[in-house]
Amino acid sequence: xxxxRHNSEAMASDVHKKIKAAFKxxxxxxxxxxxxxxxxxxxxxxxxxxxxxxxxxxIAQVEEDHTGFIHLEKFLPVMTNVLLEKRxxxxxxxxxxxxxxxLDKEKKGYLEQEELTKYMMQEGEVFTQExxxxxxxxxxxxxDNVIYYKDVxxxxxxxxxx
Amino acid sequence: MGCGVSNIHFSDVSRATLxxxxxxxxxxxxxxxxxxxTEMRRRCTWHIFQSIEYSGEQAxxxxxxxxxxxxxxxxPSSNERKLISHIFRENDVCRDAxxxxxxxxxxxxxxxxxxxxxxxxxxxxxxxxGLVEAFxxxxxxxxxxxxxxxxxxxxxxxxxxxxxxxxxxxxxxxTICGDLxxxxxxLLLIFYKNGMPSLEKPYVFNGDFVDRGHDSIEILIILxxxxxxxxxxxxxxxxxxxxxxxxxxxxxxKEVLTKYKMHGKRILKLLQKIFSWLPLATVIDQxxxxxxxxxxxxxxxxxxxxxxRHKYISALRPPKRRVxxxxxxxxxxxxxxxxxxxKFLQRRASMTYPKPFGTRSNFQNxxxxxxxxxxxxxVEDEVELCRRRTxxxxxxxxxxxxxxxxxxxxxxxxNAKEEWKQILDLLWSDPMVxxxxxxxxxxxxxxxxxxxxTEYFLNRHNLQLLIRSHECKQEGYEFCHNRKVLTLxxxxxxxxxxxxxxxxxxxxxxxxxxxxxxxxTSMTRELTVRQSVGRTERSALKVLRExxxxxxxxxxxxxxxxxxxxxxxxxxxxxxxxxxSVMHLGLPWRMLRSQLVTCKSSxxxxxxxxxxxxxxxxxxxxDGLIETLYRxxxxxxxxxxxxxxxxxxxxxxxxxxxxxxxxxxxxKMEITDEAISDLAVTIDSNNDGCIDIDEFMEAFRLxxxxxxxxxxxxx
Numbered sequence: 001x002x003x004x005r006h007n008s009e010a011m012a013s014d015v016h017k018k019i020k021a022a023f024k025x026x027x028x029x030x031x032x033x034x035x036x037x038x039x040x041x042x043x044x045x046x047x048x049x050x051x052x053x054x055x056x057x058x059i060a061q062v063e064e065d066h067t068g069f070i071h072l073e074k075f076l077p078v079m080t081n082v083l084l085e086k087r088x089x090x091x092x093x094x095x096x097x098x099x100x101x102x103l104d105k106e107k108k109g110y111l112e113q114e115e116l117t118k119y120m121m122q123e124g125e126v127f128t129q130e131x132x133x134x135x136x137x138x139x140x141x142x143x144d145n146v147i148y149y150k151d152v153x154x155x156x157x158x159x160x161x162x
Numbered sequence: 163m164g165c166g167v168s169n170i171h172f173s174d175v176s177r178a179t180l181x182x183x184x185x186x187x188x189x190x191x192x193x194x195x196x197x198x199x200t201e202m203r204r205r206c207t208w209h210i211f212q213s214i215e216y217s218g219e220q221a222x223x224x225x226x227x228x229x230x231x232x233x234x235x236x237x238p239s240s241n242e243r244k245l246i247s248h249i250f251r252e253n254d255v256c257r258d259a260x261x262x263x264x265x266x267x268x269x270x271x272x273x274x275x276x277x278x279x280x281x282x283x284x285x286x287x288x289x290x291x292g293l294v295e296a297f298x299x300x301x302x303x304x305x306x307x308x309x310x311x312x313x314x315x316x317x318x319x320x321x322x323x324x325x326x327x328x329x330x331x332x333x334x335x336x337t338i339c340g341d342l343x344x345x346x347x348x349l350l351l352i353f354y355k356n357g358m359p360s361l362e363k364p365y366v367f368n369g370d371f372v373d374r375g376h377d378s379i380e381i382l383i384i385l386x387x388x389x390x391x392x393x394x395x396x397x398x399x400x401x402x403x404x405x406x407x408x409x410x411x412x413x414x415x416k417e418v419l420t421k422y423k424m425h426g427k428r429i430l431k432l433l434q435k436i437f438s439w440l441p442l443a444t445v446i447d448q449x450x451x452x453x454x455x456x457x458x459x460x461x462x463x464x465x466x467x468x469x470x471r472h473k474y475i476s477a478l479r480p481p482k483r484r485v486x487x488x489x490x491x492x493x494x495x496x497x498x499x500x501x502x503x504x505k506f507l508q509r510r511a512s513m514t515y516p517k518p519f520g521t522r523s524n525f526q527n528x529x530x531x532x533x534x535x536x537x538x539x540x541v542e543d544e545v546e547l548c549r550r551r552t553x554x555x556x557x558x559x560x561x562x563x564x565x566x567x568x569x570x571x572x573x574x575x576x577n578a579k580e581e582w583k584q585i586l587d588l589l590w591s592d593p594m595v596x597x598x599x600x601x602x603x604x605x606x607x608x609x610x611x612x613x614x615x616t617e618y619f620l621n622r623h624n625l626q627l628l629i630r631s632h633e634c635k636q637e638g639y640e641f642c643h644n645r646k647v648l649t650l651x652x653x654x655x656x657x658x659x660x661x662x663x664x665x666x667x668x669x670x671x672x673x674x675x676x677x678x679x680x681x682x683t684s685m686t687r688e689l690t691v692r693q694s695v696g697r698t699e700r701s702a703l704k705v706l707r708e709x710x711x712x713x714x715x716x717x718x719x720x721x722x723x724x725x726x727x728x729x730x731x732x733x734x735x736x737x738x739x740x741x742x743s744v745m746h747l748g749l750p751w752r753m754l755r756s757q758l759v760t761c762k763s764s765x766x767x768x769x770x771x772x773x774x775x776x777x778x779x780x781x782x783x784x785d786g787l788i789e790t791l792y793r794x795x796x797x798x799x800x801x802x803x804x805x806x807x808x809x810x811x812x813x814x815x816x817x818x819x820x821x822x823x824x825x826x827x828x829x830k831m832e833i834t835d836e837a838i839s840d841l842a843v844t845i846d847s848n849n850d851g852c853i854d855i856d857e858f859m860e861a862f863r864l865x866x867x868x869x870x871x872x873x874x875x876x877x
Contacts, residue, residue: 096188
């Protein structure tokens with residue numbers, strides 16, 4: 001097989017494999033369907049950064065008439081286009097640091113839990129209390145009880161391509 | 163709460179205008195992405211552990227079947243047969259009176275310096291509590307007391323029926339625990355949260371008390387002690403690990419021999435018997451059935467109630483069938499041909515969480531070969547087999563008393579086979595999503611059964627709920643089949659710290675299950691989700707790397723097929739395909755790539771020679787041999803322990819050589835006598851003609867330095 005695959009056909013096939021792998025991780029009954037509530041996780045894990053509205057639109061396109069399930073047949077072509085068009089592109093990494101610095105008005109180098117909570121719950125998109133609690137647990141420094149965002153960013157930065 | 167910021171394109175935003183709102187949204191999206199990736203990693207990790215665990219079980223059963231087949235086809239005088247025959251022989255001591263003498267603990271002295279607990283019989287509550295406390299403080303019970311305890315336990319178990327029947331009368335809540343697997347911490351945690359067994363607090367322990375964890379014998383001692391104290395309030399079900407053959411592989415045998423150097427062998431022998439006397443099932447209020455594994459479409463509680471359960475020392479070995487030869491002699495022949503030769507039906511998805519990636523229809527455990535096919539292939543072998551059978555027949559005459567004792571105990575052929583299958587299904591089966599009932603080829607024993615089988619079974623026996631264990635669940639429990647089947651697993655952090663919670667169930671007179679979850683190890687509470695997934699993942703990846711290394715030559719030749727121009731590079735897609743075609747684990751290799759291949763690649767290509775250098779083993783000698791040995795190390799260790807008849811931890815060089823001959827048939831290895839001799843000499847470093855099994859196995863340790871260092875910093 002050729003070592004380099006640049007033609008579009010090969011790329012599409014590559015993309016298909018990526019999508020199928022991610023999809024199958026949630027296909028519990030091995031019948032090519034997933035629960036609609038897992039779609040967000042799948043789309044995100046494929047390297048996309050949709051907004052909540054984006055996700056709603058996406059789901060509307062692929063869901064099987066309110067069954068609560070999504071079939072691979074419908075998911076695959078739509079997701080393929082999303083990836084090929086780079087419709088929900090990743091936000092540049094340096095912007096992430098800037099974002100934290102914007103929130104850190106006093107330029108302390110860290111954020112208090114209450115500060116972060118306020119911004120997440122009031123300024124951003126809809127963010128549930130559960131998500132907030134998990135976020136605090138994940139990002140807060142054990143000893144000092146604050147969020148050292150420069151350190152945290154390393155965790156949040158994306159892995160290499162799958 | 164949201165502010166309609168759905169379609170911000172962050173690439174357009176310059177530094178100056180990044181407002182708080184946009185910043186918040188940006189952070190949220192990154193965070194959600196991170197959570198999704200973590201979740202994906204968690205599922206991959208789980209899947210790795212599970213596929214390796216089950217393939218290990220399958221390997222075990224296949225090994226055992228293979229040895230059984232050899233037993234029946236080698237002449238009695240052959241060396242190979244002598245090496246392994248003892249594990250198939252029914253316990254030497256047949257009559258009860260002789261057993262009591264064998265338990266003899268009276269001439270074992272307890273030295274003055276012994277600081278552990280002392281037991282007197284009949285046991286008191288204080289003594290049982292004392293045992294728990296002593297084990298919490300890492301003390302060990304003296305072998306004299308263990309033997310005495312086992313004797314009393316055996317006397318009690320013999321009187322119990324195959325199916326315990328209990329009731330929740332007097333508003334008592336019954337507590338049911340699942341697999342403990344030698345994890346004493348979990349048992350202590352359960353007692354701490356729920357209270358110890360007592361007249362007011364009945365318990366059912368649903369099997370798999372031993373293996374894998376470090377404190378299997380302590381758990382047994384505690385359970386037996388409470389059983390003796392409260393025989394009407396403590397109930398034990400047998401699990402598939404209450405089986406000396408399984409114990410050889412999964413650590414219990416080793417644990418006992420290490421902790422009890424002088425009397426370990428006797429303790430193990432007695433436990434063999436005791437395990438076979440453990441009840442097979444428990445029924446609560448005639449409505450709830452508790453069994454370790456599961457059911458099949460032929461499971462019949464009536465038959466289960468009638469079997470002589472103690473005849474099945476190991477659930478893996480079908481009973482010998484007595485066949486009359488033309489000469490009027492009775493010979494025993496292999497009764498499980500159908501089982502070992504059966505074409506396994508296409509496996510469909512099981513209920514395990516998370517679900518397997520892709521279909522398992524092509525599941526083949528790459529470290530096993532179906533020996534029966536291979537043996538049948540050669541015509542001359544067939545002739546040889548016939549010749550051996552005749553010889554066997556003639557030699558049967560000259561069998562010693564032991565074997566005759568066995569034939570007396572052999573059961574009627576057809577019934578025996580039926581009964582054996584009932585027990586095997588009970589202890590080894592797993593539920594699946596689809597209807598129907600198919601052989602469980604992943605584990606190698608029992609079935610996969612579907613919701614329709616559950617429905618039929620429950621109706622037939624007038625039951626409303628089936629509680630079973632046998633499978634690790636992330637939350638410690640899981641319902642399936644329309645909430646008619648409950649899987650309960652009580653060993654938390656089973657695969658690794660943070661991998662899963664444990665759970666126990668409380669059942670009151672209303673028979674509505676109430677679940678309690680927990681997780682042992684204080685460390686877990688302090689770890690964040692990220693750290694906890696990270697550490698389990700590291701552990702899984704380490705195991706996976708070992709497996710990959712063991713298949714190096716197969717992988718290399720497959721890569722070369724893709725890399726026609728011999729550049730030493732392969733692209734990601736081909737790499738994933740190639741690896742799966744060799745490993746057959748159904749894992750998402752693309753997703754795992756960044757964790758498995760750390761050497762830098764150019765333009766999305768992987769340099770596979772460099773990759774193999776990453777996965778090196780400590781003592782590189784003859785590449786091919788070490789690799790093969792490594793791949794089969796669990797099997798090798800098991801065989802060593804079988805060959806080590808007196809359970810000393812050592813085998814002679816001669817036995818070692820014989821073992822390799824045996825293995826070379828099983829593993830289809832070409833090993834010259836010379837290579838074996840060289841290996842034997844290298845390992846016997848002190849030249850005393852004996853090989854230390856543990857030392858030998860120690861040679862198989864990957865130097866994945868990065869991981870080892872990281873691992874150490876966590877502790």
